[in-house]
Amino acid sequence: MTITITAFERSPDGGKGLARDTRVRWALEEVGQAYEVRLVSFRAMKEPAHLRMHPFGQIPTYEEGDLVLFETGAIVLYLAQTRAGLLPDDANARARAITWMFAALNTVEPPILDLVIVKFQEGDKPWAKERLPLVAERIRDRLVQLSARLGDAEWLDGAFSAGDLMMVSVLLRLRPSGILDEFPSLAAYVARGEARPAYQRAFAAQWAVNAAEPQAG
Amino acid sequence: MTITITAFERSPDGGKGLARDTRVRWALEEVGQAYEVRLVSFRAMKEPAHLRMHPFGQIPTYEEGDLVLFETGAIVLYLAQTRAGLLPDDANARARAITWMFAALNTVEPPILDLVIVKFQEGDKPWAKERLPLVAERIRDRLVQLSARLGDAEWLDGAFSAGDLMMVSVLLRLRPSGILDEFPSLAAYVARGEARPAYQRAFAAQWAVNAAEPQAG
Numbered sequence: 033m034t035i036t037i038t039a040f041e042r043s044p045d046g047g048k049g050l051a052r053d054t055r056v057r058w059a060l061e062e063v064g065q066a067y068e069v070r071l072v073s074f075r076a077m078k079e080p081a082h083l084r085m086h087p088f089g090q091i092p093t094y095e096e097g098d099l100v101l102f103e104t105g106a107i108v109l110y111l112a113q114t115r116a117g118l119l120p121d122d123a124n125a126r127a128r129a130i131t132w133m134f135a136a137l138n139t140v141e142p143p144i145l146d147l148v149i150v151k152f153q154e155g156d157k158p159w160a161k162e163r164l165p166l167v168a169e170r171i172r173d174r175l176v177q178l179s180a181r182l183g184d185a186e187w188l189d190g191a192f193s194a195g196d197l198m199m200v201s202v203l204l205r206l207r208p209s210g211i212l213d214e215f216p217s218l219a220a221y222v223a224r225g226e227a228r229p230a231y232q233r234a235f236a237a238q239w240a241v242n243a244a245e246p247q248a249g
Numbered sequence: 250m251t252i253t254i255t256a257f258e259r260s261p262d263g264g265k266g267l268a269r270d271t272r273v274r275w276a277l278e279e280v281g282q283a284y285e286v287r288l289v290s291f292r293a294m295k296e297p298a299h300l301r302m303h304p305f306g307q308i309p310t311y312e313e314g315d316l317v318l319f320e321t322g323a324i325v326l327y328l329a330q331t332r333a334g335l336l337p338d339d340a341n342a343r344a345r346a347i348t349w350m351f352a353a354l355n356t357v358e359p360p361i362l363d364l365v366i367v368k369f370q371e372g373d374k375p376w377a378k379e380r381l382p383l384v385a386e387r388i389r390d391r392l393v394q395l396s397a398r399l400g401d402a403e404w405l406d407g408a409f410s411a412g413d414l415m416m417v418s419v420l421l422r423l424r425p426s427g428i429l430d431e432f433p434s435l436a437a438y439v440a441r442g443e444a445r446p447a448y449q450r451a452f453a454a455q456w457a458v459n460a461a462e463p464q465a466g
Binding site: 083087088089090098099100101102103104105106109110124127128130131133134135137138139141142145146149153154157158159162163166174177178180181 | 305317320321350351354358359380
């Protein structure tokens, strides 16, 4: 059965791989699942046809026959639970790997999203400069705890899992800020994720879309 | 096998049910699972014994024999996947219900967490008053989309599920701000969640902890 995901017609990050379709592409590559991509414009994302699939007007979505899913976390978990390669076999270990997916999305990512807000959405506000260090400090608090848990392990809990896929993807958003590099063990953890062949294929696929058009100027 | 969760020795909300153990208590009640509670102080949450269970030093945690989980979303999903009552039987419908769990935690909750930041963590900053309407507007954007999807349905996708449990719990945090009541269909949706006997039992259990001690003054 054909699997189709949606992605930005042109990603705001110009191909850095930070758009959320990269997370789903990575999961698809890890489980060895072929897929097709339908590109959507910012305008089309807010129109009824797309909103029927994604009520919040975002990408990615996932279509497989009658099944339509949205939310990156849900799509990655669905792939992990229906294909081999992203979750351990042992029931308890599976539950712990899924725990790291939620930790990435609901504990580590929110302060990182706040960094996007302070830098871009509120970048022209008079408080932006003074507020930035407070936001960065909340991120550092989480990274101190995360690096303490990771220790000198390769991945968060045994073998690479969907939990690592999501945590690496969330931490990648931090690289431009320089904060990630303040935590060498986490920077190395992210680099291990990026070095995986499945990530490389996912990155190349989104790069081909977003860097293919000639840039203005 | 005994199931033990952790909760605040004394919740910062004084028993309003907004601490995250209420979400787990609610799920336990929906699936008819008895449980025990170990109360932890703010100080104990940051000590090694608790950090071994929860690397980010928060509550709730979940213990069942050898299995230790943290992250509310992961605990609720684990209960939903191992007991009957929180997910539909049909595989596609299950995946869609889980999608709403992630939507609640990763799309709807982050701007709501920002409201806590602007009101409390940064409440004394010179920008707090001017920033509040921007944060509120980002929340409203999400609620417009969510109420459009809910329409006049009782729950988000067929019967009540773990997705509704999580969405109702996230929206409850908004009630003190007045923003929830700007969306009557969502306010009614939340009220339907609160009216469930399982929620009532969960709320009463956390209330008994947090309102039991005599208040100062």
